[in-house]
Amino acid sequence: MKQLFFTLILIILLDLFLHSCANPITPTGGPKDTIPPTLISSTPVDQSLRFQDLSIEMTFDEFINADKLKQNLVITPITEIKYKTLVKKESISIRFEQPFEDSTTYTLNFFDGITDITEKNPVENLVLAFSTGDYIDSLAIFGAVSNLFTGAIPKKITIGLYKPSDTLDFKSIKPTYFTTSTDEGSFQIQNIKANPYRLMAFEDKNKNLLFDPASEQYAFLKDTLYLKETILDSLRLPMVNINAATLKLISARPSGRYFEIRYTKPINQYSLLTIDSTYLPSTIVGDKETVRIYPTPTVADSLQTIITAIDSLKNMRKDTLYVKFRESSRKADEYKVSLSPKPNTSVFPDQRYTIEFNKPSKLLSDNFISIPVDTIMNLDFRPKGVQFNHNSTKLSFSLDITAAHYRDSLNSYLSNHPLDSTAMDSAQASLNQRITNLSKDSYTLSINPQCFISCENDTSQVLSQTYKFAKSENFGIIRVLMTASAPSYFVQLINKETPVKSLKSCTTCVFTEIPPGNYWVRILIDSNNDGEWSPGNILTNTEPESVIYFKEETTLRANWDIELNYSF
Template structure:
């Protein structure tokens, strides 16, 4: 009996502990049924509402920890509120009453869930009016990426009355909503009127667009919402549309710099006084195209001569500014900035027989010796470049060489030399052996890599305005082997006069493009998945334009070929029909 008593005590302790630590029962099917709204005060579609308090009763216990992040109230209001949850009930209390004669919508999204499996209340929203009727206008549409046509999830649609002076850059919208995973949106209970409609990816959830960080788009014309409208689709893109500004102008060592706050697409310079005898100094854009640099001209006397210039600059979104600047130079012991250069294609690239080489320099080139540049097939055949293949940009900071090479030239020469060494008419199987010297020569020819070409650029080929130069370098290239690549060809049927046909991969990276082509062939394409994208030049000015919200300029049209296709090595896809 003594031994049984302690055992009974232990069993009782275990039982008591188990009863005190009850949790969610394990096992059984997972609860997937969301809470059900049983009653609300006010009820949905209430009119003449004059209160500040709201209550909602559900059929099970709820959690609303994320309500502040999830609840969307339209029209937008700065009216603060508090909320609390008591078992099955949610209570919300606002500090102030709502604007008179206005229809409001509360969209809770997934801000209210059950306490066990976090199933959100489905379609949880209510509408009420502080006036005698509910506004009934609705809009809907789809938000997509301009360049990929992909649906945008959680994009914000922002609706502003044209009576307001606000937009997505300057203030929060009157009505707003977010897209679902299919990129679609719907906003209800909008008051009749004219509105501007925008869309953007509100990464920081402040209901204002940061244009250099958040993709955005808009509908160009104001929309008359006297009736509900569907298919109000918007394409969004990332564009830095912040205003272009000149930050300052200053002497930098022996240079004179004009600094801007963002990328400069192009610029023009003229003298304020055309009778001034001083020349406009040589100049170019540096530092990510944000700084306009002027280089010292010996006609200028240090710290004495100055030239007043009018500089017109434009960024990539068509913002234009004009500034007046006085150029002056000072003598400096500071060393000239280092010359940097690059060449495309990069070393050891695979090339087509016809290809462009592009040299880029951080300083203007004032002396250029083209006949010192050579290209070679092995060590046997060397050729110099000629002036007709070279083209400089306006500031002489970029050189393009248009090359047309003979892919089979070296192989033909090697075959000819081999045939000269070997008299095939005298060889019958292995009955006649080559002498050792001839065999050595044949073996050497057999080892030559006939598919390669290399370019030589000696020291002193390029000399800059600062009298520095690019050191000697060599680039090796190999011709593409058609057996390792594919080809695609077809026809374009359209009434559109001007467009750009682009072959893009499955990430929408441009592989190659043609202008206004009615038939097309894209050769030497790496195996992979591809499709077509057509940029349509709607205004027929010779360039496709991405538009600008600040200029109220809509982007030009894009057509997406509906199929993704596989290109395989040593294979051609023919007779593709593109119709738009």
């Protein structure tokens, strides 16, 4: 008996020792879970009629997570009824605080709001529709969104259907039905009640279902959709990213030594008209939202002035104000002058050059440019086609200069000052030697000093930049043979998203002097035949004029001549 007792004790101690040595861990390895949860049952079931309960119950085939349900669940038609969610292992309960509207079809689109608890795989295409009445609304629309200018697909665009009215304002009214576009740009809204609707798509950055015209890209249809017994598909919504807010005047008052007129958004054009035709030097400053008027001796007291401002959507507003300057210790802004193109750019003989000033300026001398070879020698090239812009902040011109002409001018100088002349002094010999060694493939363009004066009496300093003579063999030609169905249009050659050159209403469109690279062709339709392309205006319910983007990429190499054929 005693031996049996000790044997039993030994067995127990051995068992405890073995268990204490064990270190249980979670098994590892195996394939990653990529299978999303599957809906097994729901109350109500999809397409149910006469549903009157305040809660919706759903059960899946695995444990689920619904932490992001409220950010993803879309209920249409839109409702302000609040709800709470309760998750228990494989099931979720959505409990509403108020009953649904009678005789209405509701659609719940869960998007990525319900996932499994391990790999966060979202339930795919989970949509639940039910009616509180005797039938399910079966109308639907399908379509896609894309960027108007590039064809690129924007992400997470809200597409809404609105009940039309004389006071419809997308900024303050939420859509009755709405959805979010997929990563491929497609969208669908189903179970719509037969009614007329307005359609709009917008970015909805702040997720409040209200369009912010100042910061969100958008698209809209000007015509009302009359949904009756048909399903609309292939709707194309071209998105634009233009500040569509109303142009408003914020203030018009002295600011330091200046008088500044501020608007709520950038302006593209403006004009000033005074009661006695007094000239007021002015320019746009800051983020292009402010017109600055500079002090002038001709304005001793307040001067009645009418300002007309136009924004990027061609919205225009006129305001009458009184310009008055006050004493100020504020120093005048530094005078800045810039020249384009940028230094080391390859230029052709038809190149236009632009001198830009940060203040309205005047030309003091017609001989404002030079082609310097040395500190004491300039070649004689005169500017042609000199033109100031409307407020005298930009001056453009061209030069009749070619590589051959430039070399001839240098050779002419050398022939008149031969290097081997015994009478030549050392300075002249040094200059001739420099000209002989000078690169004939580039030149320096200088803006001569004190040739411009600003409205605040600043005078310009020397500004020099070097340019290369473009060699035709380093560039290429793209010919676009166009079969057009519109009488007025623009054919653009673009590099990525930037227009390189544009030709109007051509059938054989020849783009010359094109640097090597990848290019695409884009057509801007001038549908109203007014000579320019219009971005439309949502405030006047005017859609943008059409843009056709050909997705075929063309690679151009040096000295190539490529021919393309397109039709629209």
